[in-house]
Amino acid sequence: MSSVVDIQNVSFAYGEQTAVDDVSLTIEEGDFLGLIGPNGSGKTTLLHLMLGLLSPDSGSIELFGQSVDSFDQGERIGYVSQQATSRGGTMPVTVRECVRMGRFAHVGHSRLTDEDRRIAEEALETVDIMNLADRRVNQLSGGQRQRAYIARALASEADLLALDEPTVGVDADSRDAFYQLLDSLNNAGITIVLIEHDIGVVTDRANRIACINTELYHHGDTESFVESDALSEAYGTTGTVVHHHH
Amino acid sequence: MSQPEDTAVDHDVSKTGGSAHVASSDPVRTLELVGIGLVGVLAAVMVGFIALDWLRLYPYADSYPFVESLYSATQIDPVIGQLFDQLMIVGMWMDYYLGTNVFKHPFMWRSIATGVLIGIVAPLVGTYLVHRQMALIGETLAHTAFAGVAVGILVTGFTGFGGSLLFIALIVSVIGALAVQWLTEQTSTFGDVPIAIMLSGSFAVGTLLISWARGTVAVTIDIESFLFGTLAVVTPGGARMMAVLSVAVVAIVAITYKQLLFITFDEQAARVAQFNVRGYNTLLVVMTAVVVVGAMQVLGVILVAGMLVIPVAAASQIASSFRETLYLSILIGQASVLCGFAFAISQSLPSGGSIIVVAIAFYLLAIAVSDRSTSLSMH
Numbered sequence: 075m076s077s078v079v080d081i082q083n084v085s086f087a088y089g090e091q092t093a094v095d096d097v098s099l100t101i102e103e104g105d106f107l108g109l110i111g112p113n114g115s116g117k118t119t120l121l122h123l124m125l126g127l128l129s130p131d132s133g134s135i136e137l138f139g140q141s142v143d144s145f146d147q148g149e150r151i152g153y154v155s156q157q158a159t160s161r162g163g164t165m166p167v168t169v170r171e172c173v174r175m176g177r178f179a180h181v182g183h184s185r186l187t188d189e190d191r192r193i194a195e196e197a198l199e200t201v202d203i204m205n206l207a208d209r210r211v212n213q214l215s216g217g218q219r220q221r222a223y224i225a226r227a228l229a230s231e232a233d234l235l236a237l238d239e240p241t242v243g244v245d246a247d248s249r250d251a252f253y254q255l256l257d258s259l260n261n262a263g264i265t266i267v268l269i270e271h272d273i274g275v276v277t278d279r280a281n282r283i284a285c286i287n288t289e290l291y292h293h294g295d296t297e298s299f300v301e302s303d304a305l306s307e308a309y310g311t312t313g314t315v316v317h318h319h320h
Numbered sequence: 321m322s323q324p325e326d327t328a329v330d331h332d333v334s335k336t337g338g339s340a341h342v343a344s345s346d347p348v349r350t351l352e353l354v355g356i357g358l359v360g361v362l363a364a365v366m367v368g369f370i371a372l373d374w375l376r377l378y379p380y381a382d383s384y385p386f387v388e389s390l391y392s393a394t395q396i397d398p399v400i401g402q403l404f405d406q407l408m409i410v411g412m413w414m415d416y417y418l419g420t421n422v423f424k425h426p427f428m429w430r431s432i433a434t435g436v437l438i439g440i441v442a443p444l445v446g447t448y449l450v451h452r453q454m455a456l457i458g459e460t461l462a463h464t465a466f467a468g469v470a471v472g473i474l475v476t477g478f479t480g481f482g483g484s485l486l487f488i489a490l491i492v493s494v495i496g497a498l499a500v501q502w503l504t505e506q507t508s509t510f511g512d513v514p515i516a517i518m519l520s521g522s523f524a525v526g527t528l529l530i531s532w533a534r535g536t537v538a539v540t541i542d543i544e545s546f547l548f549g550t551l552a553v554v555t556p557g558g559a560r561m562m563a564v565l566s567v568a569v570v571a572i573v574a575i576t577y578k579q580l581l582f583i584t585f586d587e588q589a590a591r592v593a594q595f596n597v598r599g600y601n602t603l604l605v606v607m608t609a610v611v612v613v614g615a616m617q618v619l620g621v622i623l624v625a626g627m628l629v630i631p632v633a634a635a636s637q638i639a640s641s642f643r644e645t646l647y648l649s650i651l652i653g654q655a656s657v658l659c660g661f662a663f664a665i666s667q668s669l670p671s672g673g674s675i676i677v678v679a680i681a682f683y684l685l686a687i688a689v690s691d692r693s694t695s696l697s698m699h
Contacts, residue, residue, distance in 0.1 A: 125592045148594025155588045165451045167585055168641040175585065178578045179593040186578075210640060223589075230593070 076139065078103055078234050078265045079124050084133030086119055093119040096133070097290045101267060101282075103233075106260045108276030108283045108296075109269045112309050115287040117269045118156075118238055124267070125153060125236060138233070149179035152227020154220060154237045169214070169222045170207040173197055176229030197228035201255060217241070217248030224255065235259065236267045241275075253279050273305070352644065355651045362654075363440055363566070366433035369407070370563040373426060373556055376404040422665055430559040431551040431618060432661060435671070437566040438615040438627060439657035443635075443649035444573055445611050446628035448604055450636070451584050457500055457605065459625040460515050461493060461612045463523040464500075466621040468492030468613070469546050470529035477537030484557040490613045496522060497609035501602050549620030549672025551664065562614040569607055580604065581642060620672040630679040631656060634686040652682050 079101040086094040093116040101107050111117050122128045123135060126142040135142040138150060176197065177190040198204045201221040206214060211222055220240045227235055235256075241249045257279060260266050270276050276283060276296075283299040285292040285308045292304030299305075378397065381388040391397040411423035422428050449458055468489030475488055496518075503514045530543055545552070573580070583590040583600050591597050608628070615624045635648035660675030667674075 126594075127588060127591055146594055148592060151592050153589045153592040155586070165585055166636050166639045166642055166645045167581075171581075171642050172585070175578075175582045178582050179595070181578070183575050183578075208640065226589075236592075 076103055077101065077136070078105070078138060079267070080134075080136040080139075081120075081124065082134045084120075084123060084130045084135060086116075086123055086128060086130050092288060094123065094130075094286075095288045097286065098133075099284055099290060099293045101234075101265060103265055104260070104263060105282050106256075106266045106280045107268070108280030109267060109286070110271075110273055110276055110283065111286045111291075113271075115308070117286060120286060121236060121238055121267065121269060125151060149176075149230045150233045152176070152224070152230055152232035152235045154223040154227065154235070154240050156238045156242065164212060167211050168208055169203060169211055169225075170194065170198070172211050172222050173207075173225045173229050176226040176232075179230055193231070194225075194229045197225040200228055201225045215248070216244040217252055220244065220252060221255070224259075228259075232264070234265045234267070238269045239271060240268075241270075241272075249275075349644075352647045352651065356647050359440060359650060359654050362436055366436045367563045367567065369429055369433050370559050372400060372404050372407070373430065374560055375400045420665065427552060427554065430556060431554045431671070434554050434559050434562045434614070435618050435657045435661055435675075436654065437562050438611075438618060439654035440650055441566050441569045441611050442615050442624075442627040443631040443653035444646065445569065445604070445607050446632045447635075447646050447649050448580050448584050449608060450629055450632040452604070454604075455625070455629045456512050456515055456519070457504075458608055458612065458628040460500055460519040460522070461497055461605075461609045462616065462621050462624045463519050463526070464496030465489050465493040465609070465613045465616055465624075466546065467522040467526035467529065468496070469616075469621075470526040470533065473533050474529060474537070477533055484555070484561065486555075486558050486561055486613060486617070489616075490561070490610065493609040493613045494606055497605045498602070501605045505598075545620070546616065547620050547622055548670050549616070549618050549623060551618070551661075551671045554617045558614075558617050562617070565610050565614050569611060572603070572607065576600065576603065585642075618671050619675060620670070623672040623676050626676040626679060627653065627656075630676065630683050634679070634683040637683075637686040637690040652679070652686075656682060 077100045079099075081097060081099050084094060084097050085092070097120060109117050109121065119128065123130055124137070124142070126135075126137070126145060129143070137145045138147060140147070174186060174191070174194045177186055177194060181187070181190060195204075198207055201224050203218060203221050203225065206218060206222070211219060214222065223240075224235070237256075241252055244252065253275060256266060256268070266280075268276065268280065277300055280296055282294065283292060283296050284290065285299065285304045287308040291308040292299050292302055375396065378388070378391055378400075381391055407429075408424055408426065411425075411429070414423040415421060446458070449455060468491070469485060471492050472485040472488035476485060500515060500518060503518065579590075579595055579600050582593070583595060583597055587597060611628070612624050615627055619627055631649045631653035632645070634652050635645045639645040639648050656675050656679035660678045661671060663669070663678065664671040664674040
């Protein structure tokens with residue numbers, strides 16, 4: 075088994091404000107890692123560090139065995155950001171156009187081939203939004219839109235799927251269906267990193283948990299996390315959070 | 321919460337997914353492609369005219385005997401001149417039948433050719449600019465270009481530099497574009513305030529330089545025509561520059577269409593996919609500066625940004641995909657330029673204002689059409 079992500083002693087601060095302090099963790103191939111922690115605990119910062127969107131103040135990060143600074147296999151990562159950061163809200167882009175973007179990193183400046191288009195259509199099929207292919211992304215509901223972004227990641231044949239609170243503002247039924255989709259993708263061999271505020275969802279779906287609040291409080295399989303008191307330590311409460319969600 | 325929304329979507333899909341939808345959308349698509357084809361032919365003719373206008377004077381023939389012998393050996397020497405004369409005779413006939421006094425003048429053809437090219441490249445670059453929410457940057461670069469014109473007046477006044485005023489404006493504007501790019505990178509926390517300051521700042525510097533130049537060197541340039549745009553301001557050199565820039569911009573957008581689209585749509589995901597986001601951002605801003613300087617000749621500094629924004633805004637109202645937005649922006653941009661020219665010529669009014677007013681009319685029409693289609697689809 076090789077590491078997909080290998081983080082060693084990474085720290086990062088916004089000015090004086092430390093966001094991530096001396097965190098080390100590895101993500102193995104096929105893992106479904108739930109990244110949890112209270113608001114402002116540095117979850118998103120840690121994810122951005124992993125993906126090379128931010129550079130650590132100290133420590134080292136490797137993606138697929140390659141230092142993140144010199145990482146050049148962008149097509150291996152599918153990234154679904156928090157909804158607010160994408161222009162999908164206003165731009166006239168169809169679902170099919172969005173999914174085909176997944177092929178852009180493969181073809182560079184040359185034209186998309188029939189094979190590229192076929193892979194994009196398959197991705198639409200896999201996440202079950204073929205009937206929405208010609209609709210504008212900004213006309214979709216929250217759950218449908220996140221499926222479109224997942225399809226884009228599938229079209230790029232990503233080995234690692236990174237999701238930052240993908241189901242904020244998505245209704246309960248669509249959310250369940252969305253997590254079933256993630257499960258089946260994980261079973262098909264795709265490594266998943268998921269930031270999620272709903273701890274119940276994470277303990278149900280993920281096989282590994284990293285609980286952080288600036289520092290890493292727990293990193294291991296889900297069973298040991300549920301039994302440990304990492305949650306109450308990280309959240310600074312008496313463990314009511316976990317009961318609240320069960 | 322989104323339960324009723326979802327059922328509405330399903331309903332819509334079942335309605336539009338049928339063969340009737342395919343039959344009704346295909347002619348529209350064909351029509352768009354035919355329109356784009358016609359615009360392409362028109363642009364090629366106009367670039368051809370600009371080339372003819374240049375070659376009829378047989379450039380470099382005096383300084384390089386080799387070039388002169390090449391001209392005569394290939395028969396270019398008499399042929400180009402004759403061809404140009406024939407074209408002007410066609411123009412005279414057009415004037416005769418239309419009752420105008422326009423098409424027999426080479427300078428009018430230069431303006432029209434420049435306008436046609438603006439109608440393509442401004443909406444083309446504008447489509448990315450608008451959807452990156454960088455419309456203010458277009459406006460800022462236009463005002464930087466004005467400072468560039470002022471610098472150009474000074475340089476030509478003092479040194480007798482024979483080159484084009486616009487060429488100096490182009491250099492200043494590109495430097496301004498790089499400065500804007502640097503500002504946006506440094507000050508993301510302050511939003512667009514530094515850009516707004518740069519907008520008025522560069523215009524202030526421009527007015528100061530021009531006032532000072534007026535008292536110091538002989539200024540033969542009509543500043544008002546740079547501010548508001550006229551048909552008469554386009555020089556052969558200016559038209560030539562526009563032709564070269566247009567071909568370059570269209571080629572660059574054709575090559576980087578996918579990268580620019582991805583970065584515009586989802587910048588963070590593009591970074592993760594290891595796109596050179598900073599490089600493409602710089603490319604977009606520099607292309608904008610280049611288009612602004614070219615378009616300034618006909619539209620004027622104050623109105624040039626409108627051509628970057630309004631056709632795109634109109635197209636975004638009615639288009640269903642990004643590619644369609646791009647096509648429709650160019651078609652609307654081109655229609656605005658041609659109708660604006662017709663209005664300006666027939667009423668003897670400035671071209672810049674006419675083009676922008678026509679473009680806004682198209683925008684309002686697009687809103688009306690899209691309102692009608694959404695209200696129809698709700699029933």
